[in-house]
Structure formats: C-alpha cells, structure tokens
Amino acid sequence: MDSKAELQFEYLPFIRTYKSGLVERLCGTDIIPATTDPAAGVVSKDVIIDSDTGITARLFLPTSARHLRNKLPIVVYYHGGGFCIGSPYCPPYHFFVSSLVARANVIAVSVDYRLAPEHPLPIAYDDSLRALQWVASHAKGGHEEWLANLADFEHLFLAGDSAGANIAHRMAVRAGEAGLKHGVRIKGMAFLHPFFWGTQPVGLETRDAGVRAGIEGLWQLVCAGRMGIDDECVNPMADGVAGMVGVACERVLVCVAELDELRERGKSYCEGLTKSGWGGEVDLLESVGEEHVFYMFRPECKKALELMERLVAFFSRD
Known part of the structure; x- marks a missing residue:
C-alpha cells in the first residue's frame, strides 16, 4: 500500500x-450561514474573536431582546465532536443553540475553537478560554453591542455537549485559578453527555477492551499523546474528589443518556462534586433508552423536549 x-x-x-x-x-x-429566523424568533451573526488564531463564534439573540426592559442571561456554548469535528456553523449545532435561545430567552455565544489533530490539546482549551474572556470583557462595555448592551453578566452560564462539556469543565477550573475579566463569575454550567474517561471503569461502565481502546485512542489522537487517559483534563477525579472543589460556579446540571458509553462518567462527576465539599448545587438528568447526543438529531422526540425543558429551567432561575 x-x-x-x-x-x-x-x-x-x-x-x-x-x-x-x-x-x-x-x-x-x-456549514449554514447565520440568519434571521422569524419563525423561531432568533437572529444570529458571526464574529471574529481573535484574527491571529482564527477563533470565531456565532452569536444568537432573541429578536424580542431589544424591546425588553431586563437584560438577558448569557450562555457560552462549546460544541462537541471529540475535539476533532464539528463547529457552531454546522446544522445540528446551529439549530440546537437557536432553539435553546428561543425557548430560554438567553443570548448565546457558540464558540468555534481550533480542532485536533492539526491543533492538538490544549489548544482547544486555550481558544475556549480566550473566547470566554472576550465575552467577560464586555461586562464594562465593548464593541459587540449584543453583549455590551443586552447581556446580564450576573447570569453567565457555560454549556456544552460531549467534548464541549469537557471544555466547559476546564473553563470553570481555569476561571477558579485565575478569574475572568472584570471579576465576572460563572453562575452555572450545563453538561450534556460529557466526555470524561479514565483507566479504571467506574460503576457500570463498559469493560469491553475494544470500546475502551477506541475511546483512549481518540484521546491520544487529539492530545498528540501529551496527556494520559488519567490526566485531569479527561479524568477530573483521577486524584480523588479534592480537585473538584476548584470548579468555579454556583450550580451544575449534568445530563446523561442510558445507552451512552459515557453515562457513568457523568454520574460520577455529580457524585464527585457532592462528596468534595464544593458547596454548590448539582443536579442529574438521565434520558432513559437514549444514546449519545440523541437530542441533536431528534429534537422533537419526548426525551429531547424533556431535556430542553430542564435546560430552560436551569438558565431561567435567578
């Protein structure tokens, strides 16, 4: 050959x-273009965050926002795809985030970080933090009017699915270590089917050697072999629950799916937060009979609507 x-x-x-x-x-x-969707009541646009590195984002705004007296919560969303595929501009993510914005009445910033293996980890983490700091920089004004004029920085949330949920966790850890611009704090995080793993199976996690080798091989690909499968970036509790105390937010919602190979890690994350003395509020939603990120492809099914309802309630609470 x-x-x-x-x-x-x-x-x-x-x-x-x-x-x-x-x-x-x-x-x-x-890829689909940013657009105004009168039926959904959402307008979107693309912005450049860092022209040197090519970090961009798609912003979503309810069309009613300019007529409201109160500012809107902000959701910074990190897409999934194993750190190596996907973007805010591909149809599943565009329509999912747009639907979330319409139903939860929030402003969303869907981040386009650079992908592995061409840009191995920790580049995606660095890009994602750069984007989060860019959002926070608008707490005292800024050139992006949707954020400077319409966003409520007392209610800043992070969210993501799969690898994006992993990224959101790392952002909360980094925010706890160094803080965000203008003292902005993260109100909460919503994890959808988070990508965490480790050498030793937890709970009912698969013992199948082939499945485990595939997941571990993907991790080695996206980090160029620089981080083991028990690195804190992929296994937050590799050293026990002590490291969970540094998660810098007030509340966490973790959503898992019964038929997802990553399910047990999401449940373990919740247990770790609870046992660590972290002090915030953690909640778990399990979608029975469903697989990894099912809601992206069947957004109108009963379990997807239930998940969306929980997200809306999570972002709408004071």
Missing part, C-alpha cells in the same frame, strides 16, 4: 487520519 494512503487511526463515524498527515473528517463539516 502507498504510504501516503496508509491508515494511522480510525474512529468511526467521525474521523480517519493517515500516516501522510492527511485528516479525513467524515461528518460535522457542513
């Missing part, structure tokens, strides 16, 4: 890499 076409790593149905350096993304590459 021609060495230029020799397969290096494959994680279906997401990505293939070749020894030649070629990266083949098998999904998550479609």
Whole structure:
C-alpha cells in the first residue's frame, strides 16, 4: 500500500487520519450561514474573536431582546465532536443553540475553537478560554453591542455537549485559578453527555477492551499523546474528589443518556462534586433508552423536549 494512503487511526463515524498527515473528517463539516429566523424568533451573526488564531463564534439573540426592559442571561456554548469535528456553523449545532435561545430567552455565544489533530490539546482549551474572556470583557462595555448592551453578566452560564462539556469543565477550573475579566463569575454550567474517561471503569461502565481502546485512542489522537487517559483534563477525579472543589460556579446540571458509553462518567462527576465539599448545587438528568447526543438529531422526540425543558429551567432561575 502507498504510504501516503496508509491508515494511522480510525474512529468511526467521525474521523480517519493517515500516516501522510492527511485528516479525513467524515461528518460535522457542513456549514449554514447565520440568519434571521422569524419563525423561531432568533437572529444570529458571526464574529471574529481573535484574527491571529482564527477563533470565531456565532452569536444568537432573541429578536424580542431589544424591546425588553431586563437584560438577558448569557450562555457560552462549546460544541462537541471529540475535539476533532464539528463547529457552531454546522446544522445540528446551529439549530440546537437557536432553539435553546428561543425557548430560554438567553443570548448565546457558540464558540468555534481550533480542532485536533492539526491543533492538538490544549489548544482547544486555550481558544475556549480566550473566547470566554472576550465575552467577560464586555461586562464594562465593548464593541459587540449584543453583549455590551443586552447581556446580564450576573447570569453567565457555560454549556456544552460531549467534548464541549469537557471544555466547559476546564473553563470553570481555569476561571477558579485565575478569574475572568472584570471579576465576572460563572453562575452555572450545563453538561450534556460529557466526555470524561479514565483507566479504571467506574460503576457500570463498559469493560469491553475494544470500546475502551477506541475511546483512549481518540484521546491520544487529539492530545498528540501529551496527556494520559488519567490526566485531569479527561479524568477530573483521577486524584480523588479534592480537585473538584476548584470548579468555579454556583450550580451544575449534568445530563446523561442510558445507552451512552459515557453515562457513568457523568454520574460520577455529580457524585464527585457532592462528596468534595464544593458547596454548590448539582443536579442529574438521565434520558432513559437514549444514546449519545440523541437530542441533536431528534429534537422533537419526548426525551429531547424533556431535556430542553430542564435546560430552560436551569438558565431561567435567578
């Protein structure tokens, strides 16, 4: 076989890499433009956060926002895709975040961080923090009017699915270590089917060697082998629950799916927060009979509507 076409790593149905350096993304590459959707009552636009690195975001705003007396909560959203596929501009994420904005009456900033393996971790974390600090910088005014004029920085939330939930966790840890601009604090975090893992199975987690090798291989791909599978970035409780105390927010909602291989890690995260003495409020929602990120592809099914209802309630509380 021609060495230029020799397969290096494959994680279906997401990505293939070749020894030649070629990266083949098998999904998550479609893009739709920002738009005004009168039916949904949401307008979106794309912004450049850092032209040097190419960090961008898609902002979503309820069309009613300019006529409201009160400012709106902010949700900074980090998309999933195993750190290697997806963007705020692909249809599933655009429509999911738009629906969330319409139903929860929030402003959303959906972050486009650079993807591995071309940009291995911790680049996605660094980009995501840069975007979060950019959002926080508008607490005292700024050039992005939706944030400077319409956003309530007393109610800043982080959210994400799968790898994006992993990123949101890391942002809360980094915010606890160094703070955010203008003293902005994170009110809460919503994790949807978070991507955490580790060497030793937890709870009812699969013992299947092939499944575990695939997940661990993906992690090694996206971090270029720089971090083990028990690194705190992928296994927050590798050293016990003590590290969970540093999660800088007041409340956390973790959503898991019964048929998701990552389910037990999400449940373990909740237990770790509770046992650590963290002091905030943690809640768990399990979608029975459902698989990983099912709500992205069947947004009108009963369990997806239930999940959306919980998210709306989470972001709407004072």
